[in-house]
Structures are given as C-alpha cells and as structure tokens.
Amino acid sequence: MSEDLALIFDVQGYSVHDGPGLRTTIFFSGCPLSCLWCSNPEGMLFKKRIMYNALHCKLCLKCNERCILLEKNCKDCQLLSCVEACPHQALRVCGKHYSINDLMRIFRRDRPFWGAEGGVTFSGGEPLLQEKFLHQILTECNKTHIHTAIETSAYMENCDDFLDIMEHVDFAFIDVKAMNEEKHRKLTSVSNKIILRNIRDLARCQKEKIRSEKLVLRYPVIPGMNDDDQNVEALIDFMQETELKVINILPFHSMGSSKYDLLNLNYEFKDLLFPSIEERAGQMANIAEKFAAKKIQCFIGSETLF
Structure with a gap:
C-alpha cells in the first residue's frame, strides 16, 4: 500500500446518520467552500x-x-x-496525518460493530479535496468488501475525476446549498455551476447503469438565506430534470458555534434571531410537502431512508 498521507480532523465511530447502518466516519481537512453556517469550522482549512x-x-x-x-x-x-x-x-x-494503513487498521477494529449494513463514510471538510488519497482508500475498501459512503459538496473541477471517485462509492450524500448562482456564491464563496454539472453527470450515469451507487441530495435549510419558495421550486425542478427521487432536508442548528470561539473566529449567525423550534418544524413540514407533491421522497433531519 502507498504511504501517502491524508490530513484528517476527526475519526468518529458509532455514527448512525452518515449512511446505512452503524458507521465509522472520517472527516477530511480542507474545503473549497466557506459556508457561513459551517458546523465544522476546524475542518475548513487544509492545515492543522x-x-x-x-x-x-x-x-x-x-x-x-x-x-x-x-x-x-x-x-x-x-x-x-x-x-x-x-x-x-x-x-x-x-488535524492529524493518517496513512492508508492507519485507516485500514481502524476499519478492521470497528468492522465487527458495523453489522451487515454498516461501513465507512468519508466526510469533511471536503474529502474530494484530497483526491489521490481518497481514491486509494476507497479502492482498499472495495477490495475488502467494506461498504463506502461519502458526504460531499461535489465541488470538483474535473468531472471525469469526480465520476472516477464515485465509481468506488456505494452511497452518496451531496449537498445543494442554493440553486441561484449568485446566492450560492454569497453563501459559500463559490459558484454552484461545477456542483450542479457533476450532479447531473452522476445522475445520468446512474440512469444509464454506468454507476450503481445510491445518490441522495441534502438541502440545509438556513432561515432567511436559502429557504425561500423560489429556491425550493428550483431545486424540485432540478431533481425532476435529473430524475433524482430522494432528498434529505436539514433544519438549521448552531451546535458548531462554540468551535468558532475555540478557533478565535467570528460566527456569522451569533446575534441573529431565528424562528423557534416549533416554527422551524412547521417550515420543514411545508417544504417536505412540496417535494412529496412532485413524487420526491423527502426525509427531514435525522429521518433517513435506511
């Protein structure tokens, strides 16, 4: 095995929301996006x-x-x-450097606890940012019949490289922050053109049976930022265009806010007033109804298809 190293900021066992079954989740450092609400600010930069x-x-x-x-x-x-x-x-x-061997040792240790449906999820940050290592560890997982999942923004300039990575993935969560390019840039610092292109191509490959992984879109609902009817309708249109049938909508939370203090960073939403839990629950139910009306299966928060 190669001794290439990945910079990883967390390894989390017993994960139950990051794919089917019980999982070990690997959080890669570095992300090309800078989402204003990021709950893992310690993983934004590709450095310790x-x-x-x-x-x-x-x-x-x-x-x-x-x-x-x-x-x-x-x-x-x-x-x-x-x-x-x-x-x-x-x-x-x-942040700590891990080799392929390091991670495979962790997977062998955890495997007895996964059960028949569990496995490994690669998250971040953005795992695609460390493409070479990600490809290598996915290949090793495939060789040893470890179920693989990924949580990603799909922000990767070379679409062929993106599809090559996804060929080794059994299950994928892809975030869609905003459909309007200008709004997406304002919220994340980057355009959404690459993201939407990659999702379209991956969906096409699935439809043509070139790829077989399960693809689920994730939509983080940020009050006053991307929760408007226009954005929801545009996302529904996009899913109908790509023939994607499952979405997971995520209510906003500020559970990562304390990390900003630990990193001496400013948390953009610190002084903003957000709707109550009851109001947010009602909003999420209304959004879910809009997807359901178009025959799109919609799961709210920790509710999932597995």
Missing part, C-alpha cells in the same frame, strides 16, 4: 488548527515560553510547540 479553551487556561504562559514565532505569524504556525508546552490542556491540535 489550534483550538484554545480559555476555561482551562491558568495563565501560566508556558505556551509563550515555547513560541519561536512572532505573535503576528501565530495563525500560520504549524510547529505547534505551544500546544506541547501547555500543562492544562487549554490548547489542542485539530
């Missing part, structure tokens, strides 16, 4: 991140004694000597 918990800090300044860079360069530092120096676990590194 330092997370600082002020509640654990005793102001001993051991970290400063070990720092060899000027404070202005701190955000770009990958030496991480300050983390090693902290005796109180106020600092921790988010």
Whole structure:
C-alpha cells in the first residue's frame, strides 16, 4: 500500500446518520467552500488548527515560553510547540496525518460493530479535496468488501475525476446549498455551476447503469438565506430534470458555534434571531410537502431512508 498521507480532523465511530447502518466516519481537512453556517469550522482549512479553551487556561504562559514565532505569524504556525508546552490542556491540535494503513487498521477494529449494513463514510471538510488519497482508500475498501459512503459538496473541477471517485462509492450524500448562482456564491464563496454539472453527470450515469451507487441530495435549510419558495421550486425542478427521487432536508442548528470561539473566529449567525423550534418544524413540514407533491421522497433531519 502507498504511504501517502491524508490530513484528517476527526475519526468518529458509532455514527448512525452518515449512511446505512452503524458507521465509522472520517472527516477530511480542507474545503473549497466557506459556508457561513459551517458546523465544522476546524475542518475548513487544509492545515492543522489550534483550538484554545480559555476555561482551562491558568495563565501560566508556558505556551509563550515555547513560541519561536512572532505573535503576528501565530495563525500560520504549524510547529505547534505551544500546544506541547501547555500543562492544562487549554490548547489542542485539530488535524492529524493518517496513512492508508492507519485507516485500514481502524476499519478492521470497528468492522465487527458495523453489522451487515454498516461501513465507512468519508466526510469533511471536503474529502474530494484530497483526491489521490481518497481514491486509494476507497479502492482498499472495495477490495475488502467494506461498504463506502461519502458526504460531499461535489465541488470538483474535473468531472471525469469526480465520476472516477464515485465509481468506488456505494452511497452518496451531496449537498445543494442554493440553486441561484449568485446566492450560492454569497453563501459559500463559490459558484454552484461545477456542483450542479457533476450532479447531473452522476445522475445520468446512474440512469444509464454506468454507476450503481445510491445518490441522495441534502438541502440545509438556513432561515432567511436559502429557504425561500423560489429556491425550493428550483431545486424540485432540478431533481425532476435529473430524475433524482430522494432528498434529505436539514433544519438549521448552531451546535458548531462554540468551535468558532475555540478557533478565535467570528460566527456569522451569533446575534441573529431565528424562528423557534416549533416554527422551524412547521417550515420543514411545508417544504417536505412540496417535494412529496412532485413524487420526491423527502426525509427531514435525522429521518433517513435506511
């Protein structure tokens, strides 16, 4: 096996919402999108991140004694000597390099717990950003008959490379943030043209039996951002055009907001007032009805087809 390495910011066992059965989910660092509501900000950049918990800090300044860079360069530092120096676990590194062998050892360890339907899910960040490694680990999983799933934005410039990756995937969740290109760029910092093209081509390959993986679209519903009727109707039209029949709509949550504080980042939605849980539940039910009216199977939140 190759000793190429991937930068991964989390390995999560016993996952129940990331594909069929019980799964081990691998979170790849780095993402080409910058979604305003991202719940995994520690995985946005393709580098190790330092997370600082002020509640654990005793102001001993051991970290400063070990720092060899000027404070202005701190955000770009990958030496991480300050983390090693902290005796109180106020600092921790988010991101670790794994080889193919490292991950396969984890999979062999977890496999007895997956059951007949479980397996591995590659998430992020954006797993496609580390294309070479992703292709290698998917190939190894295929060889050992491990069920593979992916959670992705489908943002990959070369469509042939995208389809080649997807050939090794048994189940795919693809996020669709907004149908209008200008709105998509505003919400994520990138155009949606590449994403929609890749979804169209993957759906075509499925229809023509060139690919056999199960493809489910995911639509994160962000109040005041992408929850308007126009966006919902455009998404329904797109699914009818591509003959995709299943969607998972995700209600907004702010559970990742505390991570922004740990990373010393600004959380865009910090001071915004959102609808109550009851109002959001009603909105999600209304959106689901619109999909159902067009014969599109719609699952809300953790409700899934498996």
